[in-house]
Amino acid sequence: DTGVSQDPRHKITKRGQNVTFRCDPISEHNRLYWYRQTLGQGPEFLTYFQNEAQLEKSRLLSDRFSAERPKGSFSTLEIQRTEQGDSAMYLCASRWTGSSYEQYFGPGTRLTVT
């Protein structure tokens, strides 16, 4: 296992379409985070999972956004009815809560909504 992976790396979609992103964390990591990052800004927390349970969601996460982590392994983030304001880099990170606070980030999925 070489780290956190995300798929796709880039996604271009038309406004109003639905998109889904996938994150595969480091296999033994029990906590998984989703962030959104726009140009010139730091990552903004969206949500996190402890194993398969979604424990916290940011106010940024409108009802068009939904995330899942079935069986506590990979996670998906779906955006319905995309808007141009959704254009951003979506980052996933994972962590093992038993040993450290360090988060390992994936390379991100860059979403462009036209």
Add this chain to the structure above:
Amino acid sequence: SQKIEQNSEALNIQEGKTATLTCNYTNYSPAYLQWYRQDPGRGPVFLLLIRENEKEKRKERLKVTFDTTLKQSLFHITASQPADSATYLCALEGTGNQFYFGTGTSLTVIP
């Protein structure tokens, strides 16, 4: 809500000098603070963590300080190299295990 501010301007320094980056936070008393490095088009990479009861932490050419009275952390890179050019982010864990990141400081080390 939690607010984190970093050097608003990009930082340009000469190779070999020490770069000092600032992170100020409000509205919370974190148990620890983290620093990450981010290169263009990539996810952040963890560098250092400092706990509230630690004044200073070092790792090779990196040094972090944490002043909980001032609500400030300083990040130093000594003997800077062009390869240190990147954006540096500070982060802390707030209520509900939400992580808050600063806007980042872009550092350019000039050969």
